[in-house]
Amino acid sequence: MSNKFSTFICQNCGSETSQYFGRCINCNEWNTIIEEKKKPRAKTTNITESKNSKLFNEIEIDTISRFTSGFREFDRVLGGGIVPGSIVLLGGEPGIGKSTIVLQSAGIISLNEKVLYITAEESLEQVKIRWERLNQNSLDLKIYAETNLSLIIEEIIKIKPSFAIIDSIQAIYNDEMESSPGSVSQVRTCSSELQKLAKANNVALLIIGHVTKEGALAGPKTLEHLVDVVLNFEGDNIASHRLLRGIKNRFGSTFEIGIFEMFENGLEEVSNPSSIFTNKEHISGVTTTITNEGSRPFAVDIQALVNKTFYNNPRRTTTGISINRLHQILAVIEKHVGIKLSEYDCYIATGGGFEINDPSSDLGVAISILSSLKNIPPLKNCSYIGELGLSGQVRQAYNLRAKIDEAIRIGFKNILIPKTTFEIKDNFQSLIHIKEISDINEAMNYVLEQKV
Numbered sequence: 001m002s003n004k005f006s007t008f009i010c011q012n013c014g015s016e017t018s019q020y021f022g023r024c025i026n027c028n029e030w031n032t033i034i035e036e037k038k039k040p041r042a043k044t045t046n047i048t049e050s051k052n053s054k055l056f057n058e059i060e061i062d063t064i065s066r067f068t069s070g071f072r073e074f075d076r077v078l079g080g081g082i083v084p085g086s087i088v089l090l091g092g093e094p095g096i097g098k099s100t101i102v103l104q105s106a107g108i109i110s111l112n113e114k115v116l117y118i119t120a121e122e123s124l125e126q127v128k129i130r131w132e133r134l135n136q137n138s139l140d141l142k143i144y145a146e147t148n149l150s151l152i153i154e155e156i157i158k159i160k161p162s163f164a165i166i167d168s169i170q171a172i173y174n175d176e177m178e179s180s181p182g183s184v185s186q187v188r189t190c191s192s193e194l195q196k197l198a199k200a201n202n203v204a205l206l207i208i209g210h211v212t213k214e215g216a217l218a219g220p221k222t223l224e225h226l227v228d229v230v231l232n233f234e235g236d237n238i239a240s241h242r243l244l245r246g247i248k249n250r251f252g253s254t255f256e257i258g259i260f261e262m263f264e265n266g267l268e269e270v271s272n273p274s275s276i277f278t279n280k281e282h283i284s285g286v287t288t289t290i291t292n293e294g295s296r297p298f299a300v301d302i303q304a305l306v307n308k309t310f311y312n313n314p315r316r317t318t319t320g321i322s323i324n325r326l327h328q329i330l331a332v333i334e335k336h337v338g339i340k341l342s343e344y345d346c347y348i349a350t351g352g353g354f355e356i357n358d359p360s361s362d363l364g365v366a367i368s369i370l371s372s373l374k375n376i377p378p379l380k381n382c383s384y385i386g387e388l389g390l391s392g393q394v395r396q397a398y399n400l401r402a403k404i405d406e407a408i409r410i411g412f413k414n415i416l417i418p419k420t421t422f423e424i425k426d427n428f429q430s431l432i433h434i435k436e437i438s439d440i441n442e443a444m445n446y447v448l449e450q451k452v
């Protein structure tokens, strides 16, 4: 029976209603609504003292003294380290390595700061086993195995750490509520209590939240607005590299990504990503593009396999670039190079399955496709930069200078780029052979040395 302490919460989108529905009126999912009861609590008035409005020049800013997470890759995604009193939500699929990165980080931070690691999912012994595997040597990291929110809060107030970790938000519960740990209302209440605690005591908090393969477990999603920074730890279970992506950051840019590799004894940061996403092969169907992720450009291979199709609808699959982008590039080639690609299957995969979002990878994709189709390896030791326009033209690329720099750094001898300024050419011409390209046909003829 529902009563005045009940609310009905959709476990998919988190919307609340005062009565039960079989289908959520907000997200239209069926059977996702559950009743969540709250024990009555004595009303407390908590009126904060009123603060008058101010002019900008009356506001003083404390210089933010961040502390390092112990990883340069992690720090960069955070915007330069951990801000005291801030709350970071670290999401990711189970098993991706969230507890591992956080424990390694906690170990390093605890060399200088007081750190408390709250493990709500694993026992102290389990954490100790992982700790030994990670070869950590800090003697000052405190671990607390607890799931009850009020005990966790008491411990944080008692220990007064500068950095505390909750692993994970889905495993802790507020005993004033009847709903089970992990439900939307538990996740929300626990997070908002922790947020108040962090701000009041100037404790930097890192909250771990599991996200399912489908991308959005209601829990962590609904608390994104409560926290200062939202990061996602991703990768697949086959490849050993892991990416840390910023989704929201009140203290820095969200374009940055951090790259790590998982080994037997923990995660290591990858400071030279070009080395793990390229093979420097000279075979048909493979090119290398220089893509921009965050403030860093790096090289990623693009492989294409183009075969005569046996199907009515030719197969098109991609790993690492969007399927719509592939369809668009195929349409441009069909129209402007004049090849009937509807008779061919086309598969595209990036090096390590790395997800490329930079449109200037188009030229590399197009050349890989043409190279596989003609079975001719493209120009040796060459990298490709340029967005492909719908009229077959090669369009300007963002951050071109830094991309050329990266191509030189990793030893490319040739680079195809969109038409550029004299200044760029003059600066780089002695270090790498630059070929400016205005359209797809020119690029194809140049690197495949074949006229259609």
Ligand code: TYD
Binding pocket: 092, 093, 094, 095, 096, 097, 098, 099, 100, 101, 130, 133, 134, 262, 263, 264, 265, 266, 267
């Ligand atoms: P874990 O950090 O427990 O993941 P999460 O907290 O995100 O659920 O990492 C689990 C996986 O990482 C597990 O499959 C084993 C692997 N792993 C290593 O390969 N090397 C290591 O040193 C550690 C600690 C874990």
Ligand code: MG
Binding pocket: 098, 099, 100, 121, 167
């Ligand atoms: Mg874990």
